[in-house]
Amino acid sequence: MIAIETRGLTRRFGKVTAVENLSLQVPAGALYGLIGPNGAGKTTTLRMLAGLLEPTAGEIALNSQVAGHDWRELRRQIGYMPDFFGVYEDMLVWEYLDFFGRCYDLPPDHRQQVTDELLDLVDLTEKRDAYVQTLSRGMRQRLCLAHALVHDPQVLLLDEPASGLDPRARVEVRELLRELGAMGKTIVVSSHILAELAELCDSVGIIEKGRLVASGSLDEISRHVQQGRTLRLKVLSDRGEAEATLRHQSGVGEVYEVNGFLEVEFLGDDEATALLLATLVACGVKVVSFSEVSSDLEEVFLRLTKGEVA
């Protein structure tokens, strides 16, 4: 079942197009990572999904229900955590959660229970009676996450939940997300740091300049990108001659010289790779080493976003 679906979602701010023709599908229960450099349109997308920003074009469906004039009801199914947020002054931690409980119209006894459970979940029980403004950045982040959970939403939209946190706090947030994912919630989480999501998400969407450039599970994306692979070889003989030979082979793209190695962009499977080596040797190129440069996600990402990551 598809929990979130967008069709041709577009948002323009004046002449700037923040999101262009974005169509994505997030299956129910998935932990979906939205990855892209700063300014790629992640926040705009999430705000539109949370019903806080009107799309210039396109539509959004939540649990196959198209969002229209009834946004207010759809909001009950969504928990939203913005990337930048403030906290109310002069408010205690429990009051903060209690307030949002009231906003979601929870009955009083249930509200109290939920508040305590959530404080336990985000590990803030001992800060229950502290003022919100005295909390550290990480604690605030966790409190904000807790606020998005008071009404037990099926869909969580988390915009950069780990931004500005120290490594330890990042781990904590990651653990929390894993826990929430295990509860069966559909989570959309955005980040400009790929590694943060790589091991966490079932599937990711890579967004660049408002366009979704790739979407799917990490393996799928890697495979899609890695049909072109990079080979690194070292030759004894004249490099120019070796380059000329390489260029004549089918499937070979660019050839660079890096630290005395030749790096070759090659389009082909393992069979073709073996054949390429055989051909080189047959042509008299003295190959000392021949290997494939293993491409990690970061590189996939870089390649997809054309190196424009901030």
Add this chain to the structure above:
Amino acid sequence: MPFKPRLRVNPVIVKELRSRMRGARAFVILTGALLLLGTASYALYRLVLATSRYTRSPLSPQIGQTLFIALAFLELMMVCFITPAVTSGAISGEREKLTYEMLMATPLRPASVLWGKLVSALSYVFLLIFAAVPMASLVFIFGGVSPRDMVKSLVILVVVTVMLGVVGIFMSAWLGRTIVATVLSYLVVLALLISPVFVFILFAALRQAEPPRWILVPNPVSALFSALMPSIPADGSAGLFWGLGMVLGGDLRLLTGSGSPTSISRPLYHYSLPLYGAVTLILYLLATRLVRPIQRWHIAWKEALTALVLFLLFGGAVAVAFASTADRYERASILSTPTPVPRPMVVVREVVAPVKVPPPVPVPTEPSAAVSPLPTPTSGVAQDITLTLPAQTSGPTASKGTLTPAETSAAKVTVAPTKVGRTPTATPVLTKMELRTWSSTSPDGKWSVQGLVAFPLNGGGDYYTQLKVEETEGIAEWMAVDEWSHFGLGYTTPQPFHWSRDGRFLYFTNKPVPDGCGVFVNGSDLHRVDLGDGSVTEVVPPLGLWLSLSPDETTLAYIGYCDRGLVLRDLVTGAERETKLDPGQDYAAGHIIWSPDGTALVLTLAIRPCLANWAESVSVLRVEVATLEQTTLIHQDGRLFTTVGWPTRDKVLLSDKVLLSDEDENLWWVNSETGQVTMYDG
């Protein structure tokens, strides 16, 4: 989802009140505001005491009225300057602190957020207003203020607060930045407070005419004062209003809009309140759209219908209110032109009428102790009696239809004369009323006149005035004044003014009016009773201060309103001539005395009046009637002379104590040609 009925408090209200009332801040501000109001009213109390020591007006109600109006004014100012501060950050503050999106991501209606913000912010201002009510109630100790006045002022304060609150929150939702919203809200407040008065003055200066009253409608101060002042400006309200007006830096007439002095028009606040209501409604509805994150101008038909119903309800309520009060205000009021007065042939006599102790008023129960006397231009002895009359009318003649408060209106209607015997007077149903009476006798001793004012003891809205002329040896008895009036903050009492030389008329004034701060008290309008048939004619409508009739009773001299100076009005033609009295300083003028031959006048100018002593110094001017040429007989003398009589051609009688009560006065002569002052020698 099954509907579960349960009390649901707006979450925003809970949250806002929790944080607003947390800690000492809210209470410190509240205490500070009350202390400020308390200190200000105490200072004012001292000021009132200091200035009113030199007037002969009843002191206590004046203090009450002055304190009340000042408190109401201070509270209005507080409201004007606090309300925008607490509301203009309501929405923009959330946006700036980045909490707005989280709030909007909840199913909470944007309108609920707006409503919650408004209610919680306003309830704080209301706390300030209502916390001051017990303190304001202290004015009841002094009297002069009815609970109705207090309710009126509270209603106006609340409506102004709500409007300014909505203005603030609208700016906040519209502009999105607290600083800008605050600045703009305060600009709106200042525009409401200043620009109507400014336009009013500008209009008056450019057109040289009385500007239309409606210019002042948007001004909350005008609205407040129009509710607290009697419906007619320069009515018998205590002089201290005027003094207060000076203290507060403006002429009250300017603030309330004087209107035509001969018609009873709706008080300004009847227009101001609907205006404020409409502004509130429109801005509130706009703000409910502006707070929405999406679909701002996507208005469902249901919402449009709700707005329409709201507008219709509001319009209907205003229409009903206007219709139900229509006959009190819009009924044509009496507007009479000066009536030609037959020229009598008799010459000058003393203006001051002899005084007779009034005949005892029928008193079924025991009369209580006398209170302070009312001011009477004739220096008559007044007697105050508090009595409680039985509820039913007494006597066979008590059948006049104008006597029950229910039928009264603020319209001053000149009553048709009734001739009754000496049998029990047609005293109306004056139960539970405090009565005051005063009287005077005609120079020939044939007639006596008795004035009466009855105040409701419960402080209710209407009071009764009567002026009755009786033949001392005969049975003729004329009712010159017999009316119920609405008790605003002040009251008027009919006062005998002058017995005509030929013995045919009694002139009286129905609107004795103090000038500035009550330095000079005399009539502002003039009526006369024909002693032959009891008919009452309005000689002039309220015109100005210190009316003074020429010896031949054909010319009226008075001090005109609006700084017109000395005005001479020909009572036959109604033509007026005027001359400015400009001593170059703040002044009050009065005590106009005609020369025995009627060719000149002297008058007293109090220089810088309203100070602790009733004036800093006094000038005495002589004005030629024919040329209006002015001669200063006495220039700014510290002895505070007052012109009191002009018995022979070259000598004007002065008193140096006439306005300082309780002390023996010293009399002086001043030479009417040279200005030389000599001791009184008999």
